[in-house]
Amino acid sequence: xxxxxxxxxxxxxxxxxxxxxxxxxxxxxxxxxxxxxxxxxxxxxxxxxxxxxxxxxxxxxxxxx
Amino acid sequence: xxxxxxxxxxxxxxxxxxxxxxxxxxxxxxxxxxxxxxxxxxxxxxxxxxxxxxxxxxxxxxxxxxxxxxxxxxxxxxxxxxxxxxxxxxxxxxxxxxxxxxxxxxxxxxxxxxxxxxxxxxxxxxxxxxxxxxxxxxxxxxxxxxxxxxxxxxxxxxxxxxxxxxxxxxxxxxxxxxxxxxxxxxxxxxxxxxxxxxxxxxxxxxxxxxxxxxxxxxxxxxxxxxxxxxxxxxxxxxxxxxxxxxxxxxxxxxxxxxxxxxxxxxxxxxxxxxxxxxxxxxxxxxxxxxxxxxxxxxxxxxxxxxxxxxxxxxxxxxxxxxxxxxxxxxxxxxxxxxxxxxxxxxxxxxxxxxxxxxxxxxxxxxxxxxxxxxxxxxxxxxxxxxxxxxxxxxxxxxxxxxxx
Numbered sequence: 001x002x003x004x005x006x007x008x009x010x011x012x013x014x015x016x017x018x019x020x021x022x023x024x025x026x027x028x029x030x031x032x033x034x035x036x037x038x039x040x041x042x043x044x045x046x047x048x049x050x051x052x053x054x055x056x057x058x059x060x061x062x063x064x065x
Numbered sequence: 066x067x068x069x070x071x072x073x074x075x076x077x078x079x080x081x082x083x084x085x086x087x088x089x090x091x092x093x094x095x096x097x098x099x100x101x102x103x104x105x106x107x108x109x110x111x112x113x114x115x116x117x118x119x120x121x122x123x124x125x126x127x128x129x130x131x132x133x134x135x136x137x138x139x140x141x142x143x144x145x146x147x148x149x150x151x152x153x154x155x156x157x158x159x160x161x162x163x164x165x166x167x168x169x170x171x172x173x174x175x176x177x178x179x180x181x182x183x184x185x186x187x188x189x190x191x192x193x194x195x196x197x198x199x200x201x202x203x204x205x206x207x208x209x210x211x212x213x214x215x216x217x218x219x220x221x222x223x224x225x226x227x228x229x230x231x232x233x234x235x236x237x238x239x240x241x242x243x244x245x246x247x248x249x250x251x252x253x254x255x256x257x258x259x260x261x262x263x264x265x266x267x268x269x270x271x272x273x274x275x276x277x278x279x280x281x282x283x284x285x286x287x288x289x290x291x292x293x294x295x296x297x298x299x300x301x302x303x304x305x306x307x308x309x310x311x312x313x314x315x316x317x318x319x320x321x322x323x324x325x326x327x328x329x330x331x332x333x334x335x336x337x338x339x340x341x342x343x344x345x346x347x348x349x350x351x352x353x354x355x356x357x358x359x360x361x362x363x364x365x366x367x368x369x370x371x372x373x374x375x376x377x378x379x380x381x382x383x384x385x386x387x388x389x390x391x392x393x394x395x396x397x398x399x400x401x402x403x404x405x406x407x408x409x410x411x412x413x414x415x416x417x418x419x420x421x422x423x424x425x426x427x428x429x430x431x432x433x434x435x436x437x438x439x440x441x442x443x444x445x446x447x448x449x450x451x452x453x454x455x456x457x458x459x460x461x462x463x464x465x466x467x468x469x
Contacts, residue, residue: 011419014182018345018427028178030424053407054349056415 002038002063003048007031009059016060020047038063069108079106079114081138081359081382082251087456091399094387103373109139109251112361112380113373116387118394118411120370124362124383125416127370131362131381132165133418138361138382138458139250159307160300162360162418169417171291176304176421179227179282185424192223192429196436204440208447211328211465216320217313219433220426224312227425228305229281230270241266242313250457260306267305271298282308308422315357316426318461319412320433322355323348325462326401328446333403337434338442347403348430353410354401356386357459360414385411386460444469 003023005016012030016023022044026032040048052060072080075093080086086093097104098116105113115121124131135158161172178184199218203209221235230238241259249256270283275298278284286301327334336343364379375381389410392398396407413420420426444467446452453464 011416012177013413013419014424017182026182028181028183029174030177030181050406054409056409056411056413056419 001040001042001045001048003034003040003052004038004061004063005032005034006059006061007033009057011057011059013056015054015056016051019054020044020051023048024051032059034060076101076104077106078108079104080108081106081112081114081457082109087454087460090386090456090460091390094384094390095399098387098391103371105373110380112138112382113375114382114387115370115384116391118388118391121383121385121388121411122415124370124381125414125418127362127368128417129165130364130366130368131375132365133163133169133360133362134165135363135380136162136360137256138359138380139253140361140363140380159303159310161304161421162307162311163303168291172300172304173417173421175286175289175291175296176308179285180421180423180425182424185428188223188227188425189428189432191226192219192432193436195219195222196433197440200436200440208466208468211324211467212317212321212461212463213465215437216324216433216465217317219320219429220316221313223425223429224309224422227282227312228308229279229283230309238309239313242310245310246314246458247455263306263309264302267302267309268298271301271305311420312422312425314459314461315420315422316429318357318455318459319352319355319426320430321462321465322357323351323430323434324437324467325446325452325465326351326355328444328465328467329449330401333401334443336403338438341435343403344431344435346405346408348427348434349408349410350401350403350405351430352412353389353395353405353408355461356389356410356412357461358412358414358420359384359386359458359460360418383414385414441469 010032014026014030016032017026023035023040024032025035069080072078072083075097094116102117103113103115115124161169164172199215203214217239221239222232225232225235241262244255244259249259274283275287286304289296327337360383362381364375364377366377368375389412390398413423447466447468451464451466452462455463
């Protein structure tokens with residue numbers, strides 16, 4: 001499972017980073033990026049789902065490998 | 066307030082300052098969302114009131130048709146707007162909240178690093194010590210006004226520290242901001258008066274920092290460039306104004322609403338007192354349910370949304386609080402669920418004008434509630450009739466008599 005952040009949609013709410021700090025980071029301007037090329041280990045799948053479901057900008061999605 | 070005739074039809078004649086609506090707007094929003102869903106009124110200068118989550122998500126992205134140049138929910142009558150004294154003297158009044166493209170992004174990027182998660186975490190020890198000190202002041206008494214003795218001071222003193230202004234003068238700052246946002250909501254003379262006070266205060270500070278820079282926020286802003294030009298004096302004054310105004314009433318309201326909720330919901334209160342892991346989701350739920358802020362947009366080009374057409378000069382109220390109660394976007398939208406998993410709320414707005422201080426507000430909420438529950442796990446509201454509310458731009462309780 002992988003996640004992707006659309007940097008054009010991200011407005012820096014920081015929800016993903018708060019919910020899944022193992023999977024996301026934000027820069028000084030608040031723009032989020034997925035860590036480890038977006039790879040989600042099985043034990044973090046639930047957190048990844050939360051990040052996707054709580055983003056107010058719909059900026060995070062799952063991608064198929 | 067309360068001087069206007071009562072409302073018969075909320076869809077065509079709503080009154081955002083109606084006393085019952087300010088206290089309990091939720092049934093009105095539910096009704097409008099079902100049958101309207103974008104209401105209209107001629108009151109208070111005229112405006113449109115959307116209520117659906119989907120509409121709010123679309124409206125914030127209608128740039129440049131919906132301009133941010135005047136974000137106040139009440140403004141001069143349409144024909145008088147171009148004579149707005151603040152706009153006339155200062156141009157863009159409080160960047161970046163009142164900025165449109167192309168200025169918006171560069172202005173906003175000046176502020177964002179100062180309010181990043183990392184930057185705001187650095188203020189946590191200050192806020193934590195402050196919360197303890199406030200509680201020390203009333204815990205022996207066994208009573209307090211949670212709005213006036215606790216909630217207001219946390220954002221006021223924290224933002225004063227962030228801006229680098231005198232933390233001992235926050236009672237004065239709060240009176241200016243209440244003059245601007247509460248009395249000034251419906252009394253434009255008062256609004257201009259308090260705007261003038263704020264601008265003079267920051268004008269003097271900006272000039273002092275220009276002459277002798279320090280290691281503080283104002284000096285940092287003055288050293289920035291926008292499109293290769295040094296940032297204008299008036300822009301820095303406007304930004305400071307914005308930080309103080311937007312940094313106090315909003316979090317004060319969210320925190321007050323949350324404390325009121327827990328004072329009146331024993332089961333939720335007990336969970337907060339015994340389950341510290343619940344805080345992150347519970348705070349997001351408080352923000353969703355009691356979202357305090359409504360911003361406005363001014364229409365610059367005709368635009369059709371659903372069945373209605375906005376005309377240039379119309380005002381549209383970005384009713385984020387109503388969107389957060391839309392059953393189409395939230396499961397059991399009318400229930401308060403402290404461990405709600407899926408909570409895509411837009412209490413901080415959404416789109417390019419997302420509240421720049423959202424990380425700071427969340428830090429303040431977290432600290433203020435954690436310290437409160439650690440020190441005062443059991444508490445009650447003594448007199449429900451003594452709770453007073455303000456509404457319009459920012460909705461929240463202003464008196465909360467508690468005992469513990």
